[in-house]
Amino acid sequence: MASMKLILHLFYRYISIAISLFKSLVLCLFDNFDYPILIKLADAFLSLYFITFCDLRPITVDLDDGESTVHFWVSGHRRISRRDLVMLHGYGGNSKWQFIHQVSDLSKSFNLFIPDLVFFGKSYSRNTERTIEFQARSIVGGLKRLGSEGGLAVYSISYGGFVAYRIAKIWPEMIEKLVIVSSGVGFTQQQKMTEMKKHGGDVSEILVPRNPRDLRMLVRISMNTGIAFLDWLPDFILSQFITVMYETHRKELVELAKNLLEREEDAEFYAISQKTLIIWGDKDEVFPLEHARRLHRHLPNSSLEILKDIGHGVNIEAPTTLNNLITSFVLDVS
Numbered sequence: 001m002a003s004m005k006l007i008l009h010l011f012y013r014y015i016s017i018a019i020s021l022f023k024s025l026v027l028c029l030f031d032n033f034d035y036p037i038l039i040k041l042a043d044a045f046l047s048l049y050f051i052t053f054c055d056l057r058p059i060t061v062d063l064d065d066g067e068s069t070v071h072f073w074v075s076g077h078r079r080i081s082r083r084d085l086v087m088l089h090g091y092g093g094n095s096k097w098q099f100i101h102q103v104s105d106l107s108k109s110f111n112l113f114i115p116d117l118v119f120f121g122k123s124y125s126r127n128t129e130r131t132i133e134f135q136a137r138s139i140v141g142g143l144k145r146l147g148s149e150g151g152l153a154v155y156s157i158s159y160g161g162f163v164a165y166r167i168a169k170i171w172p173e174m175i176e177k178l179v180i181v182s183s184g185v186g187f188t189q190q191q192k193m194t195e196m197k198k199h200g201g202d203v204s205e206i207l208v209p210r211n212p213r214d215l216r217m218l219v220r221i222s223m224n225t226g227i228a229f230l231d232w233l234p235d236f237i238l239s240q241f242i243t244v245m246y247e248t249h250r251k252e253l254v255e256l257a258k259n260l261l262e263r264e265e266d267a268e269f270y271a272i273s274q275k276t277l278i279i280w281g282d283k284d285e286v287f288p289l290e291h292a293r294r295l296h297r298h299l300p301n302s303s304l305e306i307l308k309d310i311g312h313g314v315n316i317e318a319p320t321t322l323n324n325l326i327t328s329f330v331l332d333v334s
Helices: 002-031 037-054 095-099 132-145 159-170 189-197 203-207 212-222 235-247 250-262 289-298 319-331
Strands: 056-063 068-075 083-088 110-115 152-157 175-181 275-281 302-307
Touching: 037 056, 037 095, 037 235, 056 132, 068 132, 083 132, 083 159, 083 319, 095 110, 110 132, 132 159, 132 250, 152 159, 159 175, 175 319, 203 212, 203 250, 212 235, 235 250, 275 289, 275 319, 289 302, 302 319
Parallel strands: 083 110, 083 152, 152 175, 175 275, 275 302
Antiparallel strands: 056 068, 068 110
């Protein structure tokens, strides 16, 4: 009996040593391997998930004689009985990574149009303009090329909310219903800078992280819950994520952020008539809840939903609740 215990003890010890050596080998391998293979594989699996389980198809649309290219994920089998829903993402990666927790449910109720905003994901332009109007123009151009004649429902979050608002204002026929989530639309330049300076450093650099420390800071600012994983994710994985999501168009992404932060909103900002649902987390540290209430007061055809104990990243922290609110609002389900 004693010898059996000794054998088991030695067995577990050698297994533990083998596992530790394997972990060290993997860390050593990937810390010195520049190609971001893990995130590339994860991104490929996300594409497979979108295609297989969400019935979405990748489509690339060329605009302005090829000057701009906008990549979309579009429902493979569009049904006349379903409403069309456009989903506009924020900073923090391409559309797949930002909407991974939402597309499966929403694809069952809507014909989806999910673009990568220009310089995110596979969307690109040779145009030197970095304004919100340029993003809006590119998305509208892409939607029209895909056969949309307007009357759309649009769900937008954070940076995507600025783009969605511009579309609602400049091309009002394109949007019938608008969902704005955690977006600082209407912020004056001073308000933007005041809020962003609370986090220290160059905010445009925080939005486009250079290293694991920056990425961890961005996630902690954006989320109130579910961030424990940051403590055990190794740096090499975060570095690979940064390489895949930001390095190709880092300069352009920083310029987009600077344009957003430094521009002054015009005096007619609130003059939109579309029925609007505003959704906000009460723990948002990027755009505080008071802004949601102010936006609601200035949009006469709007309603406001506040999510308790949720931060800026509502799409990650409360995707089911968010999906239910979007579906009820767009489909008029009480």
